[in-house]
Amino acid sequence: MVLKPDPAPGGTTPPDAMPADGTLVLGCDVGGTKVHSILATATGRVLAEFSEPTASHDAEALLAQIARHRDRLALGRQARIAAAGIGLPGAVHPQSGVLTDAPHLPDLGDRDLRQCMAARLGLPVRIGNDVSLAALGEAWLGEGRGARSLAFLALGTGVGLGLIEDGRILRGARGAAGEIGDLPIPGPGGAARLEDLVSSRALLADYRTRGGQTAGTLRDVFAAAGADPVLPGLLDALAGRLALALRAVIALTDPERIVIGGGLGGRPEVFSRLAAALGPGPVLLPTALGPRAGALGAARLALGCGS
Template sequence: MAAQTTSSTPIARKISTNAAVRTVLAKGPISRADIAKLTGLSKQTVSEVVQDLIDEGWLRSSGRTDGKRGRSAITYELNARAGLAASIDLGGAKIAVAIGDLLGTIIAETVVPTDPRGGRHLVDQFEASLHALAAEADVGIGDLRLAVLGTPGVFDPATGQIRAAPNVPGLESIDMRRLLGGRLGIPVLIENDVNLAALGEQWRGHGADKKNFAFIALGTGIGMGIVANGALVRGARGAAGEICFLPLGGDPFDPRSFTLGTLESAVGSAAIARRYAGFGGPEDSTVKDLFSAFAAGGPSATATIEETARLIAVAIAAIGVILDPEIVILGGNIGSRPELVDAIRRLLPRCTPYPIRLEISQFGGRAALIGGLGVAVRHMHDDLFGIGLKDV
């Protein structure tokens, strides 16, 4: 039997496939000749790799070169729908769900109110939402390769339970990863929602060219995702960034602060609504009502925004001297409001000597959903081609 050549060994073919797919992702649509030129692979190897990828459904022809410098050639691009994944962002008030392809393009997306019963009822919601989205996108639920779930609190990989998420009941009593994976028949990855938001910013947002930054999400609660030296920081128990427990904005020795956290009790949505009522706003007002009143110049709303910004500025000043980030990105349904961020920017120089650059997430309240999709894309590329998130 003839000896197997180096170019045909499994490892060599994987390296060649990796190089070809990287080039198609970066330069496609592209011809085989140009792939060979850019990768340094032989034309024969490129031809074999491209044909294998076409046969397996990962590449497809997209047209031809214009032929101005000789004969035209067929060009190829990634068949993005050959790999699909789900991203789910679980919040205390709503659940956002999306299906995305191999390029990270969202092909269907929805938002539904969170079932207040929590626990196993959330698994029902996730499954129903994904079936509806798959039908909308004209794909089969069986086409999904994995799902990424972002949740508040701290995920325990040993038990599958989610701790320290008081705004969503029933998470500590179930193995969410096992239950959801069993329902969908695919692997399920679970990550803290604010960590996912930070990864979303690192993938396609303000953190894309930053090695050190923090993402702060403010909505029903408050949390932070940390990227240091280019990597997500989780901490010894997965609780890095749980700034809801910072001893600011109230009495940290009050036992009630062990549930929501001292800072969250002062700047979460419920606290902001109470503050607005305390400054003379209507008792039954929501945060949305507050911002509408602020736009109209209401003095109670102005005072509420100012006091909330003062508390958040102190928290960011503390974070700044500990982490020394290049940038702090603010997101969430409240944290991404320019009215609030402008007030924080104005107050920060008064409480810290260190300059801190603030930016509003371009994803608004969708940063965790985008981050989940980015993680899914990375895993699909790793599994299929050996290409990680940094290459997408």
Template sequence: MTDISTSVPLTRQITSRTVLRAVFENAPVSRAELARLTGLSKQSMSEIVRDLEDEGWLRVTGRTQGAVGRSAVTYELEPRKAFVFGVDIGGTKIHAALADLTGAIAGEIIESTDSRGGERVVDQIVRMHDALLEKTGIAKKAVKMGAIGIPGAVHPKSRQLTMVPNIPGLTDLAFEDVLRDRLGYDILIENDVNMAAKGEQWLGNGRSIDNFVFVALGTGIGMGIVNEGRIVRGARGAAGEIATLPIGADPFDSRTFMAGALESAIGSIAIRGRYEALGGTPGLTVRELFERKDDPAAGMVIDEVARVVATSLVAISAVVDPEVVIFGGSVGARPELVERISFYLSRCVPVPLSCTISPLGSQAGLFGAIAIALEQFRETLFEIPGRADLGMAFMAEKTS
């Protein structure tokens, strides 16, 4: 029987994984086309496809008409052969989901984040994972990979979490290792705004765009950078932490040290402060402020914030040169703000940046987590063990 595990001969691992990759990249696809794409003999291909179908990796999608009237069966990966676990952790809520190999969500759960943080959040994630298994009827062994977005920086080498101000105790944990041990499969953690950028690249306004930035503006501000199709993380995982840009406030003012100059000027606390300083009704939420269409003070605040954001985008553009800026977050998703940002950009640069609002809303981070988990699982699935022996083994199978 065909097997993609490392317990079978290398030649069979290579051919099985090669066929799976070809099906994934070209589905729906016939056996004859797979033989042409991989260089395997028709006999070998028939055996491998039959075994992969028997083991649940492939399914029949239909038939294709040949040039001389013959039809051929076409195949694709069986989406429910394996699942991934995606999680978006915020300071106030956790959104978790299980998704199949196409990214279709099989089940999802939202809970308030355990304010005690640390190990309590780990316990909460495991509990939500198990609840999803029960809710969907998916077997635990079918979940192969997970990815989690966290509001902080992840060091690319040490995998240590830093800069997590809203959830206590997470920086004291080897978060990936702890969850791997608890869940029984690999877990990848990533900055939450980077996850949202990945979600935009997969399903949102970043599709087919190699260079863009995702700016999340709400309680604070953060940015995910996609350059040449890849997420930019930086030496310490802090690329895109634009809250500290020296714009909008004095970066040397001790009052801005913790939040950062830019965030101190345009975060939700600053927006309410600006409004009340202009004589606006005290105690309003940012959402209520934006909804006061005929309030001159509210209009002035939106204008002031837009001008500061536009100034920061000019600086960002000089370094990153994105094709598009995608806005998200409770403040960034406000059309009236993005309209004013575009207005100010047109006044200070010859070729203004294109600005748009995420169509994914609050789900961008979750979709990004699912996308990254799927990418990592597919890498693992298609990876060939013993690459040094690849050529000899593959030729042996082709000539068998």
């Protein structure tokens, strides 16, 4: 899927024109279902954008896909891409560059992915967790602007958390800070992992258990929401569990703002219930950048910021 670039005054930027703000960077948000890449300037202006399903059958195919995105976005432009930032759905070790806890990607091996990707792209490469980079994007150009600390909760196929303090990503010793999916939360059969209770698959199973009759995916259930008596109770339970998790985040990190995003988190009916369940505390805001947050955060990381 090709997306249109941000409009410039009087039209889009010609491919052979060097942006006034100088450096060009590649920002790439690799997810379990799609890879979303942007070509951006140093001020975060998106010049070109491309998204397609993730080539998840093997590591070489995924590396080749990222390289194709670089080539496609740079095609016809005289300005050279200076660096790349890449977000990955897992824990990226700050020292070794090894990716772990990434069940939705092919096995990328016990190797420094910064070096592998730099060799493939011919560019300096910085990598990080995808949700952490979405948090960095919001801190740069979204609802985190002007805040010293920010937590970004992404809810969709799974659940993740990114933490920003004074413009820097909180990574932890092994790059696993913010792996909120592992947080134990009370569930129907006792304590369970948060992700096992609030992922889209878990929610659809819970919907069926509660007697929901709408066929298809969770998206189909939302589309029929006006006539579905089961969905409101399901969303109330979801909001209660997320609020418990966020209260733990607040107690440990005391963020100034909390931003909610992701395919599920970005839905107004989810956000409004979560705001009510959470109650007084840090400012709670829906994402301003939407699906671009991760790629913009990756571009910010490519510029040497956030690490």
